[in-house]
Amino acid sequence: MLLYVARRLVSMVPVLLGISFITFALVTFAPGDAIRIMLGSETANVENVERMRRELGLDLPWYQQYVRYMTGVVQGNLGTSIVSRQPVAAQIAQRFPNTLVLTVSSMVVALGIAVPLGVLAAAKHHRVADYGAMTFAMIGVAMPNFWLGLVLLIVFGLELRWLPIRGIGSLDDGLWAYARHLILPAATLGTSLAALLTRLTRNTMLDVLGQDYVRTARAKGLRSGRVLYHHALRNALLPIVTTAGLQFGALLGGAIIVETIFSLPGLGLLSINAIRARDLPVMQGAVLVFAVCFMLVTLLTDLVYAAINPRIRYG
Amino acid sequence: MAESTLGPPHAASDSASRSRRSRVLDAYLRNRLAVVGSIVLVVLVGGALLAPWISPHDPLTMNLVNAYAPPGSEGHLLGTDNFGRDILSRLMHGARISLFIGLVVVSIAASIGTVLGLLAGYLGGWVDDLIMRAVEIFYAFPFLVLAIAVIAVFGPSIFNVMWVLGLVSWPLYARLVRAQVLALRSIEYVEAARASGMGALRVMFRHVLPNTLTPVVVAATFGIPEAILASAALGFLGMGVQPPTPEWGVMISEGKDFIRRAPYLITWPGVAIMLVVLGFNFVGDGLRDALDPRTQRKE
Numbered sequence: 001m002l003l004y005v006a007r008r009l010v011s012m013v014p015v016l017l018g019i020s021f022i023t024f025a026l027v028t029f030a031p032g033d034a035i036r037i038m039l040g041s042e043t044a045n046v047e048n049v050e051r052m053r054r055e056l057g058l059d060l061p062w063y064q065q066y067v068r069y070m071t072g073v074v075q076g077n078l079g080t081s082i083v084s085r086q087p088v089a090a091q092i093a094q095r096f097p098n099t100l101v102l103t104v105s106s107m108v109v110a111l112g113i114a115v116p117l118g119v120l121a122a123a124k125h126h127r128v129a130d131y132g133a134m135t136f137a138m139i140g141v142a143m144p145n146f147w148l149g150l151v152l153l154i155v156f157g158l159e160l161r162w163l164p165i166r167g168i169g170s171l172d173d174g175l176w177a178y179a180r181h182l183i184l185p186a187a188t189l190g191t192s193l194a195a196l197l198t199r200l201t202r203n204t205m206l207d208v209l210g211q212d213y214v215r216t217a218r219a220k221g222l223r224s225g226r227v228l229y230h231h232a233l234r235n236a237l238l239p240i241v242t243t244a245g246l247q248f249g250a251l252l253g254g255a256i257i258v259e260t261i262f263s264l265p266g267l268g269l270l271s272i273n274a275i276r277a278r279d280l281p282v283m284q285g286a287v288l289v290f291a292v293c294f295m296l297v298t299l300l301t302d303l304v305y306a307a308i309n310p311r312i313r314y315g
Numbered sequence: 316m317a318e319s320t321l322g323p324p325h326a327a328s329d330s331a332s333r334s335r336r337s338r339v340l341d342a343y344l345r346n347r348l349a350v351v352g353s354i355v356l357v358v359l360v361g362g363a364l365l366a367p368w369i370s371p372h373d374p375l376t377m378n379l380v381n382a383y384a385p386p387g388s389e390g391h392l393l394g395t396d397n398f399g400r401d402i403l404s405r406l407m408h409g410a411r412i413s414l415f416i417g418l419v420v421v422s423i424a425a426s427i428g429t430v431l432g433l434l435a436g437y438l439g440g441w442v443d444d445l446i447m448r449a450v451e452i453f454y455a456f457p458f459l460v461l462a463i464a465v466i467a468v469f470g471p472s473i474f475n476v477m478w479v480l481g482l483v484s485w486p487l488y489a490r491l492v493r494a495q496v497l498a499l500r501s502i503e504y505v506e507a508a509r510a511s512g513m514g515a516l517r518v519m520f521r522h523v524l525p526n527t528l529t530p531v532v533v534a535a536t537f538g539i540p541e542a543i544l545a546s547a548a549l550g551f552l553g554m555g556v557q558p559p560t561p562e563w564g565v566m567i568s569e570g571k572d573f574i575r576r577a578p579y580l581i582t583w584p585g586v587a588i589m590l591v592v593l594g595f596n597f598v599g600d601g602l603r604d605a606l607d608p609r610t611q612r613k614e
Binding site: 023027139141143144153154252253257287295 | 448449451452454455456457458459460461463464465467468540544547548551552553554564567571574575578581584585588589592593596
């Protein structure tokens with residue numbers, strides 16, 4: 001197992017290099033001139049362009065720029081924002097926890113809906129509950145999250161006025177004040193994953209329930225609830241956990257949309273605002289952090305998979 | 316459905332391939348959701364193709380006197396928007412854009428992915444290493460994040476949306492094709508072709524490629540709605556197709572400022588997106604189950 005972990009960590013190195021090169025290349029090899037993109041047409045006179053080019057080191061050949069960029073990244077230096085003149089890393093560090101809380105709560109929402117609903121659907125195969133769960137699964141996947149977000153915002157925020165629709169609460173005001181702000185965004189972001197996982201849970205459970213040891217457990221007279229949760233679900237969890245982990249990237253991408261709708265100051269809103277303000281260093285840093293974060297979650301998923309799957313021994 | 320996608324053309328006789336085809340069709344038609352999905356898609360594609368001739372109004376013509384006409388108003392079945400533009404007409408023209416984007420994105424992604432997957436699987440060695448590394452790197456980016464970043468640099472336009480979404484979604488197809496090729500490489504007829512002195516390229520494209528296409532077709536069917544959802548999300552963020560083009564995501568984005576006054580401005584495009592995604596997903600499920608004799612239906 002230890003050897004497997006080590007090997008996985010080593011195999012991450014080329015991927016990390018690739019990720020950093022792509023984020024670097026995005027800005028460096030941009031068509032036209034990154035500086036003109038950043039300055040906009042109004043302020044892009046020759047003098048400004050040249051000054052900024054020197055400031056950013058963009059007058060060097062690209063491989064020197066990459067070395068400079070990587071040296072900075074390794075030391076936690078992601079450059080300086082063109083708009084706020086603040087270090088990019090500090091801005092990201094300030095916003096990142098909000099995105100993490102949002103995506104993790106969405107994951108909790110998704111699993112909290114999908115597992116019970118999928119188990120129920122499998123237990124009531126071809127009955128009303130099954131069809132209900134499958135209808136949710138089909139519609140949930142088809143629903144664009146930005147649309148769902150707006151609908152929830154209208155219904156629960158504007159009409160019923162039950163929940164706040166923008167910003168984020170402070171933990172100083174108590175847990176509820178903080179959690180209130182997260183309910184709508186997390187529900188918006190978690191729904192399509194919940195739908196996907198409901199279908200997966202149901203189908204995996206149906207497979208498992210058809211196997212001999214489950215029939216044995218039933219035959220020896222165990223209550224069906226115990227068979228479902230104790231015998232069947234435990235064996236169905238592996239694909240559910242794996243898929244949930246691999247879908248974390250979709251949550252990170254969706255966070256951009258959800259944070260924009262609910263003005264939630266996370267990494268997604270930071271990148272969108274950076275793009276609108278043509279602040280490429282901030283965008284570059286945010287993209288890098290998004291990708292590294294997703295890569296770490298994928299690694300974690302692999303390790304969990306290896307740890308809980310008794311049939312696989314690495315090393 | 317091209318004949319070459321259904322079964323090994325060199326292994327099966329004519330009558331055998333015909334009976335397989337009818338079995339696949341039978342299995343497909345027995346799947347009720349797949350039939351519903353097909354009907355939905357036929358209606359949507361028909362509406363999209365014929366939009367210039369059958370849409371009741373011009374999608375861009377404003378008529379401020381008649382803004383916010385509620386659904387069911389005379390001449391405006393689904394109402395009009397804040398500029399008095401007919402929503403049904405805009406949806407129909409939007410369908411053209413969304414379906415076109417979906418098709419182009421999937422064509423780009425599937426072409427790149429198939430060729431690279433074929434090369435990786437068949438040639439192996441450093442070519443395989445290189446291509447699979449690239450796949451890993453692309454997979455490490457959250458899909459939408461990478462798309463948004465590239466578009467931020469190249470600027471939002473329908474053309475950029477298409478190639479960017481195509482470029483970031485090829486790895487799935489590469490993986491699928493590579494896995495198929497690895498399984499096929501040692502099968503007799505491929506070995507026979509190789510032993511008879513055929514060049515690697517010829518063996519790959521004549522004998523291996525046709526037999527990898529089934530999973531590609533299925534993946535492409537699911538890829539279209541994904542591309543449509545992604546392009547709508549980009550449009551919504553202002554990073555995709557630009558107004559006043561009646562793309563569905565753009566319509567939702569424009570409508571969101573008037574949601575209290577006219578919630579149907581965002582309702583209809585949302586429903587349209589859902590219908591098209593559901594249609595493709597149903598068809599994709601049906602195709603997958605019908606083409607794979609091993610899957611048992613669980614619906």
